[in-house]
Amino acid sequence: MSDRVFGVVGLLLAIGYAWAALIIEESFLSDAVGPKAFPLIIASVLALASIVIILKPDPSPHWPSFLRFMEVGAAIVVMLLYANLLPVLGFVIATAFAATYLTWRLGSGPISSVVSGCATSLGIYAVFHLVLGLSLAKGPLGF
Amino acid sequence: METLSSLADGFVIALTWQNLLLALLGCFLGTIMGALPGLGPSNGVAILIPLAFTLGLGATPALILLTSVYYGAMYGGRISSILLNIPGDEPAMMTCLDGYPMAQKGRAGEALSLSGVASFVGSFLATWGLILLAPQLVKIALLFGPAEYFALFTLAFATLGGVASTNQAKTAFAAALGIGLATVGVDTQTGVPRFTFGEVHLYDGIDFLVAIVGLFALSEVFLFLEHRHGKADADTSKITIGRLMPSFSLLKSCTPTMLRTSFLGFIAGVLPGAGASLGSFISYTFEKKLVDKEGTFGTGDPRGVAAPEAGNNAAAGGALVPMLALGVPGSGTTAVLLAVLLALNITPGPLLFTQQPDVVWGLIAALFIANFMLLLMNIPMIGLFTRVLLIPPRILMPIVAMVSFVGIYGISGSSFDLMVMVGFGVAGWVLRKLDVPLVPIILGTLLGNAMENNLRRAITISNGDWFALIDSPLSVALWSLAVIGFVLPILFGKILKARMRRMAKDEEGSIVD
Numbered sequence A: 001m002s003d004r005v006f007g008v009v010g011l012l013l014a015i016g017y018a019w020a021a022l023i024i025e026e027s028f029l030s031d032a033v034g035p036k037a038f039p040l041i042i043a044s045v046l047a048l049a050s051i052v053i054i055l056k057p058d059p060s061p062h063w064p065s066f067l068r069f070m071e072v073g074a075a076i077v078v079m080l081l082y083a084n085l086l087p088v089l090g091f092v093i094a095t096a097f098a099a100t101y102l103t104w105r106l107g108s109g110p111i112s113s114v115v116s117g118c119a120t121s122l123g124i125y126a127v128f129h130l131v132l133g134l135s136l137a138k139g140p141l142g143f
Numbered sequence B: 001m002e003t004l005s006s007l008a009d010g011f012v013i014a015l016t017w018q019n020l021l022l023a024l025l026g027c028f029l030g031t032i033m034g035a036l037p038g039l040g041p042s043n044g045v046a047i048l049i050p051l052a053f054t055l056g057l058g059a060t061p062a063l064i065l066l067t068s069v070y071y072g073a074m075y076g077g078r079i080s081s082i083l084l085n086i087p088g089d090e091p092a093m094m095t096c097l098d099g100y101p102m103a104q105k106g107r108a109g110e111a112l113s114l115s116g117v118a119s120f121v122g123s124f125l126a127t128w129g130l131i132l133l134a135p136q137l138v139k140i141a142l143l144f145g146p147a148e149y150f151a152l153f154t155l156a157f158a159t160l161g162g163v164a165s166t167n168q169a170k171t172a173f174a175a176a177l178g179i180g181l182a183t184v185g186v187d188t189q190t191g192v193p194r195f196t197f198g199e200v201h202l203y204d205g206i207d208f209l210v211a212i213v214g215l216f217a218l219s220e221v222f223l224f225l226e227h228r229h230g231k232a233d234a235d236t237s238k239i240t241i242g243r244l245m246p247s248f249s250l251l252k253s254c255t256p257t258m259l260r261t262s263f264l265g266f267i268a269g270v271l272p273g274a275g276a277s278l279g280s281f282i283s284y285t286f287e288k289k290l291v292d293k294e295g296t297f298g299t300g301d302p303r304g305v306a307a308p309e310a311g312n313n314a315a316a317g318g319a320l321v322p323m324l325a326l327g328v329p330g331s332g333t334t335a336v337l338l339a340v341l342l343a344l345n346i347t348p349g350p351l352l353f354t355q356q357p358d359v360v361w362g363l364i365a366a367l368f369i370a371n372f373m374l375l376l377m378n379i380p381m382i383g384l385f386t387r388v389l390l391i392p393p394r395i396l397m398p399i400v401a402m403v404s405f406v407g408i409y410g411i412s413g414s415s416f417d418l419m420v421m422v423g424f425g426v427a428g429w430v431l432r433k434l435d436v437p438l439v440p441i442i443l444g445t446l447l448g449n450a451m452e453n454n455l456r457r458a459i460t461i462s463n464g465d466w467f468a469l470i471d472s473p474l475s476v477a478l479w480s481l482a483v484i485g486f487v488l489p490i491l492f493g494k495i496l497k498a499r500m501r502r503m504a505k506d507e508e509g510s511i512v513d
Helices: A002-022 A037-055 A066-089 A091-105 A110-131 B002-014 B017-035 B041-054 B059-084 B090-104 B108-141 B146-160 B168-182 B208-227 B248-270 B275-291 B302-318 B320-326 B332-343 B350-355 B357-378 B382-388 B393-412 B415-433 B439-461 B466-470 B473-503
Strands: none
Touching: A002 A037, A002 B168, A037 B168, A037 B439, A066 A091, A066 B208, A066 B393, A066 B415, A091 A110, A091 B208, A091 B393, A110 B393, B002 B017, B002 B059, B002 B108, B002 B357, B017 B041, B017 B059, B017 B357, B017 B382, B041 B059, B041 B208, B041 B332, B041 B393, B059 B090, B059 B108, B059 B302, B059 B332, B059 B357, B059 B382, B090 B108, B090 B275, B090 B302, B108 B248, B108 B302, B108 B320, B108 B350, B108 B357, B108 B382, B146 B168, B146 B439, B146 B466, B146 B473, B168 B439, B168 B473, B208 B332, B208 B393, B208 B415, B208 B439, B248 B275, B248 B302, B248 B320, B275 B302, B302 B320, B320 B332, B320 B350, B320 B357, B332 B439, B350 B357, B393 B415, B439 B466, B466 B473
16 A cells, blocks of 8 residues: 555656656757756656556555654654754754754663763764864854 | 786875775774664765765775775674674675574684685675776777667666566666656756756755765664664673684685685676675575585584675675776665765766776775775774674664764755755655665666766767667667666566575665665
8 A cells, every 4th residue: 555655656756747847948059859858758767667666566564653653753853953953053052952852762861862962962073073174063152 | 917007006096194094994984884783884885975075085085985984884794793693784684694603602703703704805806806807897888989878877777676676666766766856957968957946956956965865874863763673782792702713724614615705796796786785695595505515504604604704795896896997886885985986076987997097096906905904903803893783773873863964064064955865864764664775766866967968968969869879789788688687677586585585584674785
C-alpha cells in the first residue's frame, strides 16, 4: 500500500515536472535540442517508473507508531528552527540547544543531555573555529 | 616505465608534512566511522566534504584526506562485525559470519589483526590494479565523443542498482529524481532559468553537497530517532581480545585465499553495478566453495575472515578505476568521492590524466601511504578503536547532525541551504523506509548536467538528428550493455539478494555500497 501511495506521488511529481518543463520560456538563441527536451525525457522516465511501482508494489515497510512519527516531526521542527536561529543566536548557543534536544530525545537523561549538548557545541566550536579557523555563525555575543 | 616515473612524481607530491598529516587524520577518522554502526563510508566522506571544502584545502590535499577516510572506513567496518556481530557498514556484513564466531572462541585479537592484514593485501593489490588498468581505460575513453558519453552515463545509471537490486523501477525512479534535481537552475546552454519558480536562491541550482549531506547523514539521524534503539550500545568488555599478532602459519595458510579474493574483489569493484558489498559476498562464497572441505566456514574459520575483508577492500580500490578514468563511479562511496572532485572544480575522466597528472598520481601515491598507515594503525592500536565503539549513538548522532550543519553553513553561510538540507534529510528518511536507493539520486544530481550537455552537444553536431546517439559501434555497445545491465537484475536480482540475506541478516535501509 505504501508503495502505491508513493507511486501516485511520484506520478504527480512527474506530471508537475513535465508541466514546469513545458512552460520554460525559450530564449531566441537556442541549440537544436533546447532547454525542454531533456527534462521531458526525464519526466517520462520518472512517470514510467512510478507507474511500475504502482502496478507492482513491494510489501509495506514497518511504519512507526504515531508517537514515533511525532518524534521525527518534532526533530524536523527543531532543525528548521536551528537553521533560522543560527544567525540570530550565534553558533554556540543555538548548537548547544539543538544538540541537547537531540541527545535528550535519543534517550539520555535530562542533566546528561544538557552536559553532552553543551560539550558537543563547545567541542565543535573549539575544533572547527579555534583550531581550524572555520567561520561559524556569529551571534550578538560574538560567538 | 612511464607509469613508474609518474608514480614517483606522485610520491613527491604526497610526501609533504601537510599531506602526510591529512592522510593520518583521514585514516583515523575513517576507521572510526567505518567501525561505528550506522556511519558507513559514504556517510563518513559525505560529512567531511563540506569541511574539507570550507577549510580551503587545495585539490590534492583534500582528495588525500577524503580517500584516506574512504580506505579507512573500509578497514574499520570489520571491527564491529567481529566484536559485536553488527556490521559497521554493509560491505563488512560477510565478515560477521566467521569473525564473530572467532571472537566468541577468544580469538578476537587474531581475527582483527588477520582481517587487518587481509584488508591491507586487498587494497594494496587493488591500488596496483588501479595503476595498471586506469591508463588503459583512459586510452579507450579518449575515443569517446558526446554521443558515447551520453550512452556511458546511461550505462552508469542503468547498472547502478547493482546485480543484487530487487526493484529496478525504484532505481530508475531515484536516478530520474536526481537528474531532475540537477536541471533546476539556469540552463547552461541558453541561459534561461528552469524550475526555479522565481526563487532567487534556486538560480544557481541545488548544491549537490547540500543534497548529499542531507540524504546520507541527516536521514541516519532520523532513523535513529524513529527507533531510539539501544542495540548499538553493546558491551564490548565481555569479549577478550586475546593475542593480537596472528601466527606466521595462520598468515601463511590464509595467503592463497587473500590473493584469490583480492583479484575477485578488484574485478567486482571495476565492473559497474557491483561494488564492495558484492565484492565481499562473491569472495566469501567463492572461497567457501573452493577451500571449505571440512565445513568449517561459518564456525570461525580464519580463511572466512580473510576472504571477505580482502575482497571488499580490493573492490573499494577497483571502484576508483571507472571513477577516475571515465568520471563515472560504480558504487555509492565513489559517487560521493566524485562529488569531492566536482566540488573542487576537477572534472574526472580521461583528460584528468593528461591535464592534471599531479592530482591523479598524488592521489594514487596517497592511497599507498594511507594503506601502510592503516595497517600500522589497525594492528597495534586496535584497542583504541574498540573503545570508540562504546560511544552510544545518543551522544554520537547529535554530533553527526551538528557537524553536518557546520559544514554546509560554512560553505554558503545561508539558512536557506540548511533548510534545504533538512528537507533532503526528511526525503532521505522516507525513501529509505520505502527501500528506494539513495545513491542514484546523488549520482543524478552530480552527473545530470554533464549528461544533458553531452546529449545536446551530440544532437547539435548532427544538426538535430537524434539517431546520432546510436551512430557508432562504440555507442551501440554501450547502449546494449546498459539495457542488459538494467534487465538482468529484474531476472536474477531477487534470487541473489535472497541468498545474501539468508547468509547475513541485512540491516534495515542501510546505504548500499
